[in-house]
Amino acid sequence: MSRQLAIIVTLVAGVLMVVSGFIKPTQGWGEDAAEWFNILAAMAFVLGAANLAKVHLSKISSRDAGWGFSAVTLLAFAVTLAVGLFKVGVNPMPAFPDVPMSGGKDAEGSAFWWVYTYVLSSITATMFSLLAFYVASAAFRAFRAKNTEATLLLVAAFIVLLGRTFAGVVLTGWIPADSDWAFLRFENLSTTIFEVFASAGNRAIIIGIALGVAATSLKIILGIDRSYMGSGD
Amino acid sequence: MNQKKTWTIILVLAAVLLAIRSFTGPGMAKVFVEDQRFAFKQAGEKEVDGAMKPAFEAVAPGTEGAIEWTTESEVPPRAYYAAEAASPGQSAIHLSTSRTIGVWVAALLTLFIFSFLYRDNPLYKFAEATIVGVSAAYWGIVGFWDTLMPKLFGAIVPAIVTANFMPGLKEEYNFWILVPAALGIMLLCRLNRSVAAVSVIPLAFIVGTTSGLKFVSYVESDLLAQTASTMKPLLVAAPALATGAADGTANGLSLGLSIKQALIFVGVVSGLVYFFFSVEHKGIVGKTARVGIWYLMITFGAAFGFTVMGRIALFAARCEFIFDDWLWLIDPTEKRVVVEAAVASVNALLPVLPGVGL
Amino acid sequence: MSFIDRLDAIDRRWIFLMMACAVAIPIIVIGLTGARFPEVPGPTSTATFETIEALPEGAKVLFSFDFDPASAGELQPMANAFMRHLGQKKAKVYCQTLWASATPLIEETLKKCLLTQSPDLVYGVDYVNLGYQAGNEGVMKVISTDYKQSFPTDAKGTRTTAIPMMEGIENTSSFDLIMVVSAGYPGSKEWVQYVVSPTLGKGKPIQLVAGVTGVSAPQLVPYFPTQMQGMLAAIKGAAEYEYMVNEVIKAANPGKPLPPAYMEAQRRMAPQLFGHLLMVGLIIVGNTIFFVKRRQSRSGSAMKAAA
Numbered sequence: 001m002s003r004q005l006a007i008i009v010t011l012v013a014g015v016l017m018v019v020s021g022f023i024k025p026t027q028g029w030g031e032d033a034a035e036w037f038n039i040l041a042a043m044a045f046v047l048g049a050a051n052l053a054k055v056h057l058s059k060i061s062s063r064d065a066g067w068g069f070s071a072v073t074l075l076a077f078a079v080t081l082a083v084g085l086f087k088v089g090v091n092p093m094p095a096f097p098d099v100p101m102s103g104g105k106d107a108e109g110s111a112f113w114w115v116y117t118y119v120l121s122s123i124t125a126t127m128f129s130l131l132a133f134y135v136a137s138a139a140f141r142a143f144r145a146k147n148t149e150a151t152l153l154l155v156a157a158f159i160v161l162l163g164r165t166f167a168g169v170v171l172t173g174w175i176p177a178d179s180d181w182a183f184l185r186f187e188n189l190s191t192t193i194f195e196v197f198a199s200a201g202n203r204a205i206i207i208g209i210a211l212g213v214a215a216t217s218l219k220i221i222l223g224i225d226r227s228y229m230g231s232g233d
Numbered sequence: 234m235n236q237k238k239t240w241t242i243i244l245v246l247a248a249v250l251l252a253i254r255s256f257t258g259p260g261m262a263k264v265f266v267e268d269q270r271f272a273f274k275q276a277g278e279k280e281v282d283g284a285m286k287p288a289f290e291a292v293a294p295g296t297e298g299a300i301e302w303t304t305e306s307e308v309p310p311r312a313y314y315a316a317e318a319a320s321p322g323q324s325a326i327h328l329s330t331s332r333t334i335g336v337w338v339a340a341l342l343t344l345f346i347f348s349f350l351y352r353d354n355p356l357y358k359f360a361e362a363t364i365v366g367v368s369a370a371y372w373g374i375v376g377f378w379d380t381l382m383p384k385l386f387g388a389i390v391p392a393i394v395t396a397n398f399m400p401g402l403k404e405e406y407n408f409w410i411l412v413p414a415a416l417g418i419m420l421l422c423r424l425n426r427s428v429a430a431v432s433v434i435p436l437a438f439i440v441g442t443t444s445g446l447k448f449v450s451y452v453e454s455d456l457l458a459q460t461a462s463t464m465k466p467l468l469v470a471a472p473a474l475a476t477g478a479a480d481g482t483a484n485g486l487s488l489g490l491s492i493k494q495a496l497i498f499v500g501v502v503s504g505l506v507y508f509f510f511s512v513e514h515k516g517i518v519g520k521t522a523r524v525g526i527w528y529l530m531i532t533f534g535a536a537f538g539f540t541v542m543g544r545i546a547l548f549a550a551r552c553e554f555i556f557d558d559w560l561w562l563i564d565p566t567e568k569r570v571v572v573e574a575a576v577a578s579v580n581a582l583l584p585v586l587p588g589v590g591l
Numbered sequence: 592m593s594f595i596d597r598l599d600a601i602d603r604r605w606i607f608l609m610m611a612c613a614v615a616i617p618i619i620v621i622g623l624t625g626a627r628f629p630e631v632p633g634p635t636s637t638a639t640f641e642t643i644e645a646l647p648e649g650a651k652v653l654f655s656f657d658f659d660p661a662s663a664g665e666l667q668p669m670a671n672a673f674m675r676h677l678g679q680k681k682a683k684v685y686c687q688t689l690w691a692s693a694t695p696l697i698e699e700t701l702k703k704c705l706l707t708q709s710p711d712l713v714y715g716v717d718y719v720n721l722g723y724q725a726g727n728e729g730v731m732k733v734i735s736t737d738y739k740q741s742f743p744t745d746a747k748g749t750r751t752t753a754i755p756m757m758e759g760i761e762n763t764s765s766f767d768l769i770m771v772v773s774a775g776y777p778g779s780k781e782w783v784q785y786v787v788s789p790t791l792g793k794g795k796p797i798q799l800v801a802g803v804t805g806v807s808a809p810q811l812v813p814y815f816p817t818q819m820q821g822m823l824a825a826i827k828g829a830a831e832y833e834y835m836v837n838e839v840i841k842a843a844n845p846g847k848p849l850p851p852a853y854m855e856a857q858r859r860m861a862p863q864l865f866g867h868l869l870m871v872g873l874i875i876v877g878n879t880i881f882f883v884k885r886r887q888s889r890s891g892s893a894m895k896a897a898a
Contacts, residue, residue, distance in 0.1 A: 350604065350607045351604065371691070371692060372691050372692075375691040375692070375694075375723060375725075376691065376725050379691075379694075379722055379723045379724060379725070380723075380724055380725040380726075383743050383744055384743065387743070399744065399748045400748070401744055401747075401748045401749040401750045401753070402743065402744055402748070402750060403743070403750055403752070442729070443728075446728050446729070446732060446785070447728075450728070450784040450785050450788065450789075451784065453784075453788050453789060454783055454784040454785075454787075454788035454818065455784065458788050458791055458817065458818055459813060459814075461817075462813070462817045462818075532809065535809050536806075536809045536810075539805035539806065539808050539809055539824065539825055540805055540806050541805070541866070541867065541870055542805040542825045542826060542827065542863065542867070543665050543804045543805030543806050543825055543826070544805075545614060545862065545863055545866035545867070546664050546665040546805070546825065546826040546859060546863065547661075547662070547664040547665055548610075548614050548664075548862075548866075549614050549618060549664065549859050549862040549863065549866075550663065550664025550665070550667075550859075551664065552614055552615045552618045552862070553618060553622075556615075556618060556619060556622060557622065562619065562622070563618070563619055563621075563622025563623055564622065565621065565622045565625070565851055565858055566850075566851050566852040566855075567850075567851050567852075
């Protein structure tokens with residue numbers, strides 16, 4: 001029963017979003033549906049947070065391997081949740097000084113802001129920066145000119161790497177910038193690769209993806225693709 | 234055992250160097266703040282949305298019956314030095330203990346993450362476990378205060394929300410919001426296996442809405458508009474500026490722009506032919522597809538180059554944090570008087586490294 | 592074990608160490624000497640600069656901060672330069688984000704770039720922080736027709752309808768320019784798809800400029816210049832644009848030295864240079880090993896066949 005209802009909900013929601021873009025009287029309905037979608041997206045954050053707590057609590061209670069780190073996760077989760085929910089260290093809005101919780105949750109100096117600035121920012125930024133090292137290692141081990149295609153890839157990468165820094169200027173700076181051969185300067189070759197070849201290649205990919213997304217969306221709206229409901233369909 | 238010894242030596246050495254750095258010159262990793270005091274007192278009432286609400290006016294701090302608080306805003310260390318030079322022992326600008334600890338926490342967590350480059354270890358795992366918990370709670374809190382509070386609770390129980398949490402919000406009911414509220418509760422049912430089946434309804438709504446939105450936008454933006462951008466005249470007129478036309482109009486053909494347009498056209502068509510698997514890639518189709526592969530390879534090469542650029546930029550930013558905000562070794566934005574600090578640090582090492590100094 | 596074999600089997604941690612030195616040493620040197628490399632702006636950065644430069648005084652600009660601290664190393668310099676340029680143009684700045692962890696970044700950028708440059712600007716009259724709303728493309732869909740429905744309050748909790756500069760803002764078409772600094776999804780691509788493209792060929796299309804990460808730049812270049820009037824690609828794009836904005840600031844304040852904080856992106860081009868050179872070197876060495884070993888194995892098989 002709920003699966004049949006789900007198919008109807010998908011159909012109605014999908015068709016509404018499509019027609020609201022073209023038929024003026026349905027525009028308001030489309031906006032409302034999108035607004036409900038936005039509220040559900042925020043609910044999904046809460047669901048994600050609750051699910052994380054549930055998973056790690058079960059890990060701790062069953063003393064699974066690495067349960068100590070689950071405890072760290074839960075502690076970090078609980079502290080962040082508490083300081084954010086109760087707006088610890090947040091002052092009221094100057095326009096409403098009689099409402100203590102009227103200030104912004106992440107006002108400078110608050111506990112939630114502290115967690116964001118010194119914990120969340122530093123860890124996420126560092127984690128992303130680790131990839132600089134792995135990409136270097138991969139370039140040494142796997143970036144080999146084995147055939148024509150691989151050589152093209154390698155040469156393009158070379159030109160972009162040199163042309164996007166001062167190295168390109170130093171290496172090909174002897175070619176006069178106003179001569180007919182100026183396009184051979186690394187910085188110009190890099191621009192050409194970016195604006196012509198990468199643009200064309202990515203445009204082909206974009207058009208291909210657009211066709212795929214359009215087909216998949218139609219299949220979902222019409223109830224042909226029901227994979228989002230889980231196994232069995 | 235050998236490895237343990239090596240690590241102990243490295244850690245002790247790092248601690249000694251940090252201690253030297255902390256106590257030489259102006260030290261390191263200190264955050265200074267300036268206090269700003271606010272005071273408000275009720276001055277009658279004002280009408281808001283048809284109801285009378287208390288009106289407040291700013292008064293001098295210390296006024297009797299006023300609601301007061303103090304905020305701290307970060308100032309560069311040089312502002313503290315200047316204030317101290319002008320008036321020794323002043324208290325308007327002072328060291329912030331919580332923020333200074335924060336810089337140390339951030340620096341240590343940064344090093345914990347970098348320690349993974351050597352090998353997986355408990356310090357890395359600790360930082361990783363911390364970020365998982367912090368991120369989940371952070372997103373939940375942001376969703377709660379920024380979206381659920383004004384749009385959901387603010388529409389269902391507006392009086393409570395405006396009185397206690399968001400006094401700036403318009404106090405009005407919207408019972409249609411009960412629909413996403415119900416869907417939201419059904420979504421939360423996923424947490425309990427016995428009622429998890431009902432969560433398929435909000436999921437269907439999310440999937441249906443997304444599909445409808447994506448169908449229109451991908452066709453409009455990525456299929457039609459991108460095709461239109463490709464199907465342009467291959468012979469491109471030179472811009473007026475390049476030809477130096479006296480009347481400012483474009484005239485004459487631009488060889489460079491025409492070649493560029495032709496190359497883009499060939500690249501898009503051959504790339505699409507490569508992705509078209511319903512026809513066997515033989516003969517002219519095969520040759521065109523091969524050109525498409527070449528274009529794609531150049532595209533991936535460029536993507537690699539740009540990715541490298543991005544990742545190095547992120548690492549450079551972390552290095553700047555370590556050297557500038559934490560260790561106070563460099564001062565690219567002139568937050569401190571770096572030359573004096575560097576000279577003091579090197580000179581402090583003189584007994585250790587004879588002959589070296591600034 | 593030959594030298595080539597040893598080189599081929601080198602522990603990856605040596606490569607990590609080389610990368611660390613290639614980036615860290617130039618940062619220290621640049622930090623102590625203040626040296627910079629000259630910048631020659633490329634076409635996409637120039638187009639971005641010219642689009643903003645063409646704005647009239649008091650133009651309404653929607654500035655979406657669609658990134659988080661993880662990408663701030665690459666994108667914050669762009670956001671800073673954008674904000675300084677808007678300050679120079681005396682534009683009305685409407686900040687918002689579709690990324691949950693970006694609201695503090697908006698506050699910091701406003702404080703460090705807009706208010707230090709123009710301290711007389713008034714909140715709600717000259718600039719506003721509308722904060723975050725969940726929903727990604729759902730938010731874009733709603734703000735395309737009714738901006739205030741999706742953002743009922745600003746980040747501080749003030750009702751949007753009570754903010755003076757929100758008067759006359761009905762939807763995204765009410766802005767003279769949309770500026771996006773984005774790290775991924777939702778980001779510049781979605782702005783093009785859901786906000787800009789529906790207005791193409793219908794009266795006045797929405798103008799959009801974007802600052803994007805190196806990873807997403809090649810995927811977004813096909814939208815330039817038809818669906819996106821300007822694009823800053825990676826830190827190099829940021830450095831080029833920052834250089835152009837600094838020239839404007841210098842011209843507006845003759846004789847006044849430029850604060851070093853205004854050269855954040857240009858400063859980062861030094862570690863970038865050495866990092867790239869290391870990558871090029873690693874690729875060359877890796878390929879040399881590959882070709883030497885291939886030749887060795889071919890000659891080995893030829894000898895076996897001859898035997």
